[in-house]
Structure formats: C-alpha cells, structure tokens
Amino acid sequence: MKVIETVAEFRSRVAAVQRPLGLVPTMGALHDGHLSLVNRARADNATVVASIFVNPKQFGLTEDLSSYPRDRDRDLSMLEDAGVDLVFAPMADEMYPHGFDTSVDVGRIATRLEGEHRPGHFLGVATVVCKLLTIIRPDRAYFGQKDAQQSLVIKRLNTDLNLGAEIVVCPTIREPDGLALSSRNRYLNPAERKAATVLLCSLKLAEGMSTSNADEIRRQMRELIGAEPLATIDYVSIADAETLHELHLVDRPALVSLAVRIGKTRLIDNVLLRPGA
Numbered sequence: 008m009k010v011i012e013t014v015a016e017f018r019s020r021v022a023a024v025q026r027p028l029g030l031v032p033t034m035g036a037l038h039d040g041h042l043s044l045v046n047r048a049r050a051d052n053a054t055v056v057a058s059i060f061v062n063p064k065q066f067g068l069t070e071d072l073s074s075y076p077r078d079r080d081r082d083l084s085m086l087e088d089a090g091v092d093l094v095f096a097p098m099a100d101e102m103y104p105h106g107f108d109t110s111v112d113v114g115r116i117a118t119r120l121e122g123e124h125r126p127g128h129f130l131g132v133a134t135v136v137c138k139l140l141t142i143i144r145p146d147r148a149y150f151g152q153k154d155a156q157q158s159l160v161i162k163r164l165n166t167d168l169n170l171g172a173e174i175v176v177c178p179t180i181r182e183p184d185g186l187a188l189s190s191r192n193r194y195l196n197p198a199e200r201k202a203a204t205v206l207l208c209s210l211k212l213a214e215g216m217s218t219s220n221a222d223e224i225r226r227q228m229r230e231l232i233g234a235e236p237l238a239t240i241d242y243v244s245i246a247d248a249e250t251l252h253e254l255h256l257v258d259r260p261a262l263v264s265l266a267v268r269i270g271k272t273r274l275i276d277n278v279l280l281r282p283g284a
Contacts, residue, residue, distance in 0.1 A: 030145035036190035065131030241266035
C-alpha cells in the first residue's frame with residue numbers, strides 16, 4: 008500500500024493503475040463502518056483508493072476541529088489489512104493552498120436538516136468531495152447510509168457538475184446494541200451509551216407504525232426520545248427520500264432521520280420507509 012500526500016504525485020501514480028477504481032473518502036478515526044465501504048470497493052474494483060483528510064471547511068464555529076480524533080498509524084494499518092492499494096492523505100495546505108477562495112454550493116437539498124442545524128457544513132463537504140473526485144477520478148465512490156443527507160448532496164454534486172463517478176451508498180453498520188457506528192460514539196460514557204439506544208428505538212417505532220400520517224409518527228418519535236433524560240432533540244424528520252421536503256403523508260419513499268444530543272455528543276441516524284414494502 009502506497010501513501011501519497013500531494014496532488015501532483017497522486018495524479019502521476021493513479022494514471023497507471025488498473026481500472027475500475029473505487030474511492031472510499033474518510034476523515035480517519037476508522038471503524039468497521041469505514042471498513043465495510045472498503046470491502047465493498049475491494050469486491051467491485053481492480054484498484055481501491057482511500058483518502059484520509061480531516062476537512063477543516065466542514066466544521067462549524069462551535070465545533071472543535073482540534074478535538075477530532077486522529078490516529079494515522081492505526082488508520083493506515085487498518086486500510087492496509089483491508090487491501091487498499093493507495094491512500095491519499097494530504098495536509099490542509101495541500102488541499103487549500105494560500106489564496107484558496109472557492110466553495111461549492113449544492114443548493115436547496117443542502118439547506119435542510121443538517122444544513123439548517125450546521126450552517127456551512129455542506130459547503131465544506133461539497134467542496135472537498137468535489138476536489139477529491141476531480142483529483143482521484145474514481146469510477147465509483149462509496150459512502151454510508153448513516154450520513155444519508157450527505158449522500159444525497161454528493162449525488163447532486165456529482166450529477167450537476169458531470170464528475171463522472173458512480174456514487175454507491177452502502178448500508179449503515181451498527182454495534183451490537185443497535186447504535187450506528189460513528190467516531191463520535193467514543194465520547195459517550197456508559198450511561199450515555201445506554202441512553203443512545205433511544206435513537207434506534209425511535210426509528211424502529213416509525214418502521215412499525217401502521218399509520219401513514221407523518222405528523223403522528225414524528226409526534227410519537229419525539230415523545231419516545233423525550234422520555235430519555237439524557238437526550239435532547241435537534242430534529243426529527245420524515246421527508247421525501249430524494250428531495251428532503253418534509254411530508255405530511257408517507258405516500259412515497261421517505262427518509263426518517265434524526266439528530267439527538269446525548270449529553271454533549273450529537274448523534275444522527277436514519278431509516279428508509281417504503282409504503283407497501
């Protein structure tokens with residue numbers, strides 16, 4: 008496995024690799040969710056590239072970039088064991104050199120849900136993913152369903168700017184207690200970890216309800232989460248699975264998503280509802 012830190016060297020090397028090429032973008036702090044993307048990419052492609060880049064542009068003013076977990080040696084060891092061929096691991100000034108002043112705005116889909124609660128977040132995501140797709144030129148790029156809105160934003164970006172990659176969205180990987188795998192889970196103490204299972208419980212509630220009344224499903228989800236003393240709701244959403252417009256009636260594929268703070272740790276999760284399925 009070769010680790011490359013500059014755009015120029017990466018472009019030189021990637022020109023000679025076998026195709027198809029699959030890309031797994033990451034910010035490091037790897038876990039089994041990331042490895043599931045690598046495994047899918049390995050099964051689908053002749054060459055697998057992973058990127059490790061903690062993107063400063065997607066952190067808000069109240070989010071501490073310096074505290075984001077970093078363990079490069081561990082991450083590289085995990086990627087090598089998983090069969091990655093190339094790792095693109097640039098420094099911030101390589102991706103955003105002096106004078107960098109461009110951002111990519113994907114429009115309305117990036118203003119809802121996470122976009123509303125984390126202003127500027129998707130500007131940073133879209134900008135860095137646009138750069139990664141143009142530098143690496145993958146045939147396929149792999150993302151997780153846990154970050155469902157991010158995947159929709161990236162699909163829109165890829166389509167609108169003709170970036171040429173197939174965007175592959177893979178299932179959410181969960182821990183034995185049902186908590187979606189996330190680098191943020193490590194911040195939960197034992198009591199908070201137990202409380203965090205309320206996210207999946209509320210999503211299962213939505214899946215099991217016989218009504219198609221989205222307002223009633225939201226109400227019951229909020230009631231269930233509100234009964235957990237350590238939980239504070241940012242949002243509970245039932246929205247069109249493509250546009251993220253909020254629904255009053257689940258009469259089409261719907262994304263049920265939520266953001267909940269357990270203590271000081273903000274967690275997100277989602278499920279898809281398909282009427283008649």
